Amino acid sequence: MKLRMNPEAKAVYRSIRDEIKRRLVLEPSAAFLDRFEPTSDPGEITRRQKYLRDNLPKVRRELLEYIPRVRAIKLRRDYLHDRILIVDESEVEKAEKLGLCEVSSDPRDAEGYPLVLSTVGYGIDVDLAPSQIAPELYILPLWENRETLTALEEIGRLTGEGSIAGQILSAIGDIEAVMEKRTLLDGLEELVAQKERELNERISERLEKFSLTLSGRDLLSFLNELKEGNYEAIFRHFGDVESEIMAMISEAEMELGEKLGVSFEIFSREELYPVRAPPERIEILREELENELKVELYLKSREAVEKIRPLLPALKEEIDRVYELDFLRAVKEFTEGFSFPEMWSGGLAFVRGRHISINDPQPVSYVVGKTPHEFDVRGANAIEDERIVILTGANSGGKTSLLELITQIVVLTHMGFPVPAERAWIEPLEEVFFFRRKRSVYGAGAFETALRSFVRALKGDGRKLILIDEFEAITEPGAAVKIIGELLKVANEKDFYVVIVSHLGEDLKKELPFARVDGIEAKGLDENLNLIVDRQPVFGKLGRSTPELIVERLARKKRGTEREIFERVLRAFRE
Numbered sequence: 001m002k003l004r005m006n007p008e009a010k011a012v013y014r015s016i017r018d019e020i021k022r023r024l025v026l027e028p029s030a031a032f033l034d035r036f037e038p039t040s041d042p043g044e045i046t047r048r049q050k051y052l053r054d055n056l057p058k059v060r061r062e063l064l065e066y067i068p069r070v071r072a073i074k075l076r077r078d079y080l081h082d083r084i085l086i087v088d089e090s091e092v093e094k095a096e097k098l099g100l101c102e103v104s105s106d107p108r109d110a111e112g113y114p115l116v117l118s119t120v121g122y123g124i125d126v127d128l129a130p131s132q133i134a135p136e137l138y139i140l141p142l143w144e145n146r147e148t149l150t151a152l153e154e155i156g157r158l159t160g161e162g163s164i165a166g167q168i169l170s171a172i173g174d175i176e177a178v179m180e181k182r183t184l185l186d187g188l189e190e191l192v193a194q195k196e197r198e199l200n201e202r203i204s205e206r207l208e209k210f211s212l213t214l215s216g217r218d219l220l221s222f223l224n225e226l227k228e229g230n231y232e233a234i235f236r237h238f239g240d241v242e243s244e245i246m247a248m249i250s251e252a253e254m255e256l257g258e259k260l261g262v263s264f265e266i267f268s269r270e271e272l273y274p275v276r277a278p279p280e281r282i283e284i285l286r287e288e289l290e291n292e293l294k295v296e297l298y299l300k301s302r303e304a305v306e307k308i309r310p311l312l313p314a315l316k317e318e319i320d321r322v323y324e325l326d327f328l329r330a331v332k333e334f335t336e337g338f339s340f341p342e343m344w345s346g347g348l349a350f351v352r353g354r355h356i357s358i359n360d361p362q363p364v365s366y367v368v369g370k371t372p373h374e375f376d377v378r379g380a381n382a383i384e385d386e387r388i389v390i391l392t393g394a395n396s397g398g399k400t401s402l403l404e405l406i407t408q409i410v411v412l413t414h415m416g417f418p419v420p421a422e423r424a425w426i427e428p429l430e431e432v433f434f435f436r437r438k439r440s441v442y443g444a445g446a447f448e449t450a451l452r453s454f455v456r457a458l459k460g461d462g463r464k465l466i467l468i469d470e471f472e473a474i475t476e477p478g479a480a481v482k483i484i485g486e487l488l489k490v491a492n493e494k495d496f497y498v499v500i501v502s503h504l505g506e507d508l509k510k511e512l513p514f515a516r517v518d519g520i521e522a523k524g525l526d527e528n529l530n531l532i533v534d535r536q537p538v539f540g541k542l543g544r545s546t547p548e549l550i551v552e553r554l555a556r557k558k559r560g561t562e563r564e565i566f567e568r569v570l571r572a573f574r575e
């Protein structure tokens with residue numbers, strides 16, 4: 001059973017929801033908010049309260065560091081073009097249905113595929129299972145989401161609930177070497193070009209040294225040998241340099257090969273300086289390496305997937321739990337300093353309630369209907385468990401804000417949440433109405449609309465709370481007393497709870513002996529004649545209006561005839 005709310009009460013609910021939503025860091029966590037729509041079922045409220053009481057203490061502030069790092073891990077479905085699956089004629093259809101790669105019953109079709117898998121012994125042996133045919137589709141998304149897994153591990157540690165993410169991480173750790181090679185392969189051209197530059201620099205240094213050593217004594221013996229036609233010695237001289245260069249090239253190739261895990265000749269030997277790596281050789285190398293890596297990645301993934309597959313359901317649960325923790329953390333932050341209301345019957349009451357959108361508000365205590373024993377608030381002895389309350393008082397005294405606060409506390413209670421008050425006792429209700437003052441609309445239209453919704457609120461039975469902000473603002477005071485008076489009698493007969501803001505407190509009180517009139521009063525005026533307001537209504541006492549306070553202040557300040565006149569005006573107020 002949902003708590004029924006009129007549009008303005010709903011708006012209060014929505015703004016509370018938004019406040020919590022704003023604090024969520026992961027989008028899917030918002031789904032949890034939907035489970036906390038205001039309910040009129042007392043049992044459900046109690047269940048939610050218990051859930052929050054049990055779980056809110058578990059969310060620690062440190063979680064905020066890890067929750068944002070969690071992402072949903074989606075295992076992809078993909079068609080892999082690098083492999084072919086050779087199966088028996090009878091299995092072709094079933095294998096094709098998997099939609100993972102090319103399927104054939106003819107081994108000759110395997111030509112040109114780096115990966116040949118087979119259920120009938122023509123390649124790497126596999127069963128007709130996605131985890132064997134395309135294990136990379138499981139492993140790569142996990143590899144790409146290592147950060148999520150690390151975060152899950154931390155979260156499991158912080159909550160004490162543990163995590164299987166560590167096991168997954170160590171299983172996918174086996175593909176690290178392959179993935180590193182893949183990265184290297186992406187930068188293969190640059191890698192080779194750099195080696196080429198280094199190599200040519202070394203060779204040119206060597207050649208310079210050679211030309212230097214040639215000048216001097218070497219040059220003389222060189223010329224001698226030339227004169228004697230001793231060409232062999234000359235070639236030996238050059239040959240030494242040539243084989244040195246050859247050694248340098250091989251060394252560079254070895255270094256490259258070590259990085260890439262293969263041995264190959266990539267620099268041309270035809271022309272020794274400058275040394276070059278022909279693009280077609282780089283291309284061949286790339287293709288070879290790619291194919292090797294594909295096989296290696298496949299084999300490693302296949303090993304890892306065996307260990308990981310049984311852990312996947314738990315992984316999903318863990319991620320869902322993080323959304324829940326995100327939700328709980330947001331609720332905890334929003335309800336910092338709040339307390340759980342007690343389920344009550346016969347009324348609503350709270351001690352030191354704090355309006356959630358006023359900055360550093362003055363706490364206000366209030367009661368409508370039956371007063372709990374523990375409600376020991378100053379002036380509470382004037383309360384006689386009235387269900388109908390007329391709230392009066394100074395302009396800008398905080399009357400509207402109090403109606404909002406009541407709505408906030410009531411809505412939060414029905415959501416199962418803690419409320420912004422030190423203590424609260426709330427009867428689970430079926431319906432909440434909040435009628436705001438319509439400031440700028442005048443005329444019969446507005447009056448008719450307001451009257452109609454007021455009467456609609458009174459229709460039917462059930463546990464209802466009706467909050468009305470200054471109904472008389474849209475009609476004449478005389479008529480307002482009659483209308484409001486009669487409608488409040490109806491509300492009283494039906495045992496509804498009503499708080500109505502009105503400046504007609506005195507007249508209404510005469511009409512409605514069962515109602516209580518509370519007043520928000522100014523404590524005085526500050527140096528600028530601004531009111532210093534005590535936001536806490538005085539129970540059972542009409543609130544003085546602002547003009548009266550100003551007259552009083554002037555009467556006290558002035559002297560002589562002026563003062564006499566002010567005092568006379570003031571007396572008129574008091575009669």
Ligand SMILES: Nc1ncnc2c1ncn2[C@@H]1O[C@H](COP(=O)(O)OP(=O)(O)OP(=O)(O)O)[C@@H](O)[C@H]1O
Nearest residue numbers: 358361362363394395396397398399400401402535
């Ligand atoms: N408990 C409170 N603590 C601090 N400031 C408050 C509190 N309640 C209300 N205020 C502030 O006082 C101002 C007037 O409040 P509000 O509009 O509720 O008064 P009002 O009595 O309904 O005024 P009006 O007579 O004009 O309708 C607002 O700026 C509001 O933020």
